[in-house]
Amino acid sequence: MRILSGIQPSGIPHIGNYFGMMKTAVELQDKGEAFLFIADYHSLTTGPEPQKLRDQVFGLALDFLACGIKPERTVFFRQSDVPQVTELMWILNNITTVGFLERAHSYKDKIAKGFVPNNGLFSYPVLMAADILLYQSELVPVGKDQKQHLEITRDLAIRFNNLYGEVFTIPEEIIPEAVAVVPGLDGQKMSKSYNNTIPIFGNPKSIRKTVMSIVSDSTPMEDPKDPTKCNIFALYKLFATPEEIAQMEANYRGGNYGYGHAKQALFEKMQEHFAPMQARRDELAKNPDYVWDILRDGAKRASAEAEKTMEKVRVAVGLR
Numbered sequence: 663m664r665i666l667s668g669i670q671p672s673g674i675p676h677i678g679n680y681f682g683m684m685k686t687a688v689e690l691q692d693k694g695e696a697f698l699f700i701a702d703y704h705s706l707t708t709g710p711e712p713q714k715l716r717d718q719v720f721g722l723a724l725d726f727l728a729c730g731i732k733p734e735r736t737v738f739f740r741q742s743d744v745p746q747v748t749e750l751m752w753i754l755n756n757i758t759t760v761g762f763l764e765r766a767h768s769y770k771d772k773i774a775k776g777f778v779p780n781n782g783l784f785s786y787p788v789l790m791a792a793d794i795l796l797y798q799s800e801l802v803p804v805g806k807d808q809k810q811h812l813e814i815t816r817d818l819a820i821r822f823n824n825l826y827g828e829v830f831t832i833p834e835e836i837i838p839e840a841v842a843v844v845p846g847l848d849g850q851k852m853s854k855s856y857n858n859t860i861p862i863f864g865n866p867k868s869i870r871k872t873v874m875s876i877v878s879d880s881t882p883m884e885d886p887k888d889p890t891k892c893n894i895f896a897l898y899k900l901f902a903t904p905e906e907i908a909q910m911e912a913n914y915r916g917g918n919y920g921y922g923h924a925k926q927a928l929f930e931k932m933q934e935h936f937a938p939m940q941a942r943r944d945e946l947a948k949n950p951d952y953v954w955d956i957l958r959d960g961a962k963r964a965s966a967e968a969e970k971t972m973e974k975v976r977v978a979v980g981l982r
């Protein structure tokens with residue numbers, strides 16, 4: 663089974679990225695033939711500063727390798743190292759109506775926030791469809807916010823196959839239900855665009871400070887508290903064992919347990935979880951050539967697959 667996912671390089675990943683996508687990508691690499699890429703072409707839609715983009719690509723490669731992506735199991739590469747994806751996007755553009763893209767949530771959200779969209783942002787879902795279809799992907803692990811992009815991808819694949827013959831595999835998304843949406847510091851969806859994230863890597867002091875800034879209500883320390891309404895508890899559940907979760911629940915309901923205690927417990931659990939990965943990341947960072955070699959090797963393996971699909975596509979549409 664071919665499993666593929668991608669993520670944009672846009673700073674240190676946060677807990678939402680980790681549980682929504684990275685952890686699933688790591689687990690799935692033992693379940694099938696995994697492809698994972700750093701979506702640097704997609705990042706251009708927001709016009710990053712060039713050196714920053716290069717640094718973030720490298721940083722994200724470190725993050726994934728530190729989190730447990732094994733290059734011998736996963737074809738791990740940089741999107742722009744396989745430029746056939748833009749060729750496929752161009753071809754898909756011609757079976758995509760403007761009205762269809764105008765209905766995309768992420769595009770509408772950006773416009774509603776006052777963003778002046780460029781054509782890249784508008785076509786974002788077509789490039790994403792090209793990513794998925796180029797490698798004949800069957801399963802795509804992503805967070806819930808990407809569901810519509812997968813629907814658009816399926817729609818384009820079906821439309822193409824109807825017009826030109828069976829070329830593309832129709833993909834399905836996998837959304838880790840238990841963690842469909844990880845809440846941020848303020849209780850909204852955790853997202854870089856809302857400035858409410860807890861990074862998975864970084865200086866423990868500054869991560870602790872961030873954890874301590876999680877918004878809670880003003881129930882006094884002594885009073886019993888409802889864990890189901892608490893953001894700290896929701897985050898703690900992602901890291902703790904069932905026994906630890908039951909214990910914290912009892913602490914909340916029992917009273918004399920403050921939100922500060924819960925935040926400290928969450929911070930400690932996070933450290934326990936990410937500290938070994940942080941150590942691995944620090945080691946890898948000392949050896950950039952090794953990391954770039956992994957991405958180059960991944961690109962070679964991905965290109966071979968991409969070419970197979972593109973030859974079929976070129977013939978199907980009459981370019982050969």
Ligand code: ADP
Pocket residue numbers: 669670672678679680681682683803804805806807808841842843844845851852853854855
């Ligand atoms: P951000 O919203 O911070 O910009 P991205 O849009 O780059 O994050 O998302 C990268 C991946 O992480 C996607 O697969 C997305 O679904 C997942 N993801 C992002 N935020 C969350 C969240 N709060 N909960 C679950 N998954 C998330």
Ligand code: TRP
Pocket residue numbers: 666667668669670701704789790793794802803804808811
């Ligand atoms: N749009 C995805 C995100 O913001 C990233 C992405 C680009 C992707 N191409 C993809 C995810 C293909 C899965 C498959 O997270």
